[in-house]
Amino acid sequence: MAVVMDEETVHAFADDTEVTEGRTLLADGAVIEAESEQRGVSGLVRDGSGAACDVWVQVVGRELTAECDGPCALASGRLCRHAVALALHAVERRLPWHTPPTTRRTPGEALHALTAVEKATVLDRLLDARPELRTEADKMAVGLLAPRERTELNALQEGTAADVEQALRALDTESLTTGYRPGFGYTDVYEAASHLIEPVIEQHEADVRRRLALGMPDAAEAVALGVLDGLDACEGDYDGDEVLCYAGENLAEIYGYKIRELLRTAGRAME
Numbered sequence: 001m002a003v004v005m006d007e008e009t010v011h012a013f014a015d016d017t018e019v020t021e022g023r024t025l026l027a028d029g030a031v032i033e034a035e036s037e038q039r040g041v042s043g044l045v046r047d048g049s050g051a052a053c054d055v056w057v058q059v060v061g062r063e064l065t066a067e068c069d070g071p072c073a074l075a076s077g078r079l080c081r082h083a084v085a086l087a088l089h090a091v092e093r094r095l096p097w098h099t100p101p102t103t104r105r106t107p108g109e110a111l112h113a114l115t116a117v118e119k120a121t122v123l124d125r126l127l128d129a130r131p132e133l134r135t136e137a138d139k140m141a142v143g144l145l146a147p148r149e150r151t152e153l154n155a156l157q158e159g160t161a162a163d164v165e166q167a168l169r170a171l172d173t174e175s176l177t178t179g180y181r182p183g184f185g186y187t188d189v190y191e192a193a194s195h196l197i198e199p200v201i202e203q204h205e206a207d208v209r210r211r212l213a214l215g216m217p218d219a220a221e222a223v224a225l226g227v228l229d230g231l232d233a234c235e236g237d238y239d240g241d242e243v244l245c246y247a248g249e250n251l252a253e254i255y256g257y258k259i260r261e262l263l264r265t266a267g268r269a270m271e
């Protein structure tokens with residue numbers, strides 16, 4: 001805001017008689033309503049025994065202007081006694097001389113705009129407030145992690161394969177850290193490539209482990225097969241500047257080993 005709103009500012013925009021009369025009105029409790037507006041304050045000020053006047057004091061640039069429907073001849077750029085009373089009242093009560101414009105929200109709009117992390121917070125709070133929903137929410141969680149339909153399991157497998165392939169192809173050769181490091185010895189480019197590829201696969205291994213631990217072997221298997229498919233899809237046809245160029249032969253064999261072991265341990269042999 002361009003002006004500092006205090007008594008002095010109010011005085012600067014009113015004649016002495018209006019200031020004196022305005023102060024009297026204020027002291028008499030003549031200001032019966034006052035509220036912040038987008039660029040000022042508005043309110044109702046009683047004038048002696050007469051009816052209350054509708055008053056609006058506005059900040060325009062560095063100036064105060066007023067509107068008043070009372071029996072006062074309001075000079076342009078000056079405040080009448082009612083405007084003085086209202087403005088001083090606002091200063092005294094520390095009413096903000098600016099309210100942010102309000103935009104109307106339709107119900108559900110905020111919920112729709114949440115990020116995934118914010119949605120998780122809402123779910124936690126909802127379940128704290130309505131613990132009786134916990135059983136149903138858990139059922140939905142099971143349905144999400146362990147789909148039953150064959151088509152859904154296929155979609156999980158295909159989605160995982162696409163994720164893996166995309167993540168591996170996106171690995172940047174600039175990130176290949178090779179060379180000698182004291183204490184670590186020499187890292188060649190193939191070893192450097194595996195340091196980038198392994199974390200991608202490990203995320204999905206964690207997912208397989210999680211679903212197995214929850215007793216969801218079909219879903220775990222779908223994810224595992226998806227990882228192997230994704231590795232297979234990366235086989236062969238690389239552009240010259242992909243990290244995969246240095247990943248060695250038979251990716252599914254090398255990088256899918258742990259995931260196949262996980263499934264084997266769970267009693268699901270994978271070819």
Ligand SMILES: [Zn+2]
Pocket residue numbers: 053068069070071072074080081082083
């Ligand atoms: Zn007035």
